[in-house]
Amino acid sequence: MNASPATEQEARKSRRRMTVSAVLISGAIFSMLGLSFAAVPLYRMFCSATGYGGTTQVAKIAPATEGQRDIIVRFNANVAKGLPWSFEPETPQIRLRTGKVATVFYKVTNHADRPIAAQALYNVTPENSGGYFDKISCFCFTEQTLGPHESADMPVVFFLDPALEQDESMKNVDQITLSYTFFISKNPAPVTASSDHSEGSDKPL
Known part of the structure; x- marks a missing residue:
């Protein structure tokens, strides 16, 4: 139907x-x-x-004037599981005036019998200080490759923005910790004779 x-x-x-x-x-x-x-x-x-989550900032130049506060900056270094590197700061901490540029070095050594590429991840604590922690130069900006048993001194150049002195949440902060963790690169660049440091070529930090 x-x-x-x-x-x-x-x-x-x-x-x-x-x-x-x-x-x-x-x-x-x-x-x-x-x-x-x-x-x-x-x-x-x-x-x-x-600067949310303790993410630091990137700056091209230092502030024109220094601030009024001195803050202790501590340095922490870690290596992820599976990466045969040792990694430590040259100094455990410094006292830094806001607006003043500081340069510190980290010592890193590859204990493997082969070249290894790794990338450093970073943050600062307390987390609200991330918006005032400015890096001008850092080994963490790029992947780092070390040859077999090679060691290197890797610098970080930074300052604390004097603007933090106007932030109420930073009023009672007298210490900031900068932490790095090196992770082995998942897709490392191929190592050639020209890039293999065992052949005597220089590596940019």
């Missing part, structure tokens, strides 16, 4: 509603997936811009 025109019309409307619903649901799923993939780089950009 043939369906009535009214019944067929209702069926078509129902199919259209189901199609529209499917499209909307699919669009929502793809949008959420896109946001999840974008979340990591967006979060990193947010941290870099605000």
Whole structure:
């Protein structure tokens, strides 16, 4: 028996509603997936811009004038599991006037019989100090490669922004800890005769 025109019309409307619903649901799923993939780089950009999570800042030049406060800056060094390097600061801590540039060195040694590339991740504590901790130069900006049993002194040049003196959340902060952790690179650059330090070539820090 043939369906009535009214019944067929209702069926078509129902199919259209189901199609529209499917499209909307699919669009929502793809949008959420896109946001999840974008979340990591967006979060990193947010941290870099605000110092959130103890992320330090990057500066090209030092402040024109020094501030009024002296703060102790402590240095921490770690090596992730599986990386046969030793890593330590030249000095455990310094007392630094805000606005004054300091240079400290970290000693790192590759104990393996082969070249190894690694990247240093970093943060500062307390976390609210990240927005005022400015690095001019740092070994952590680029991947580092050490030849077999090679050692190197790696510098970090930084200052504490005098603007922290106007931040109420920094009022009682008298110590800041800068922490680094070296992780072995997942996709290290190929080592050639020209880049192998055992052949006597210089490595930029």
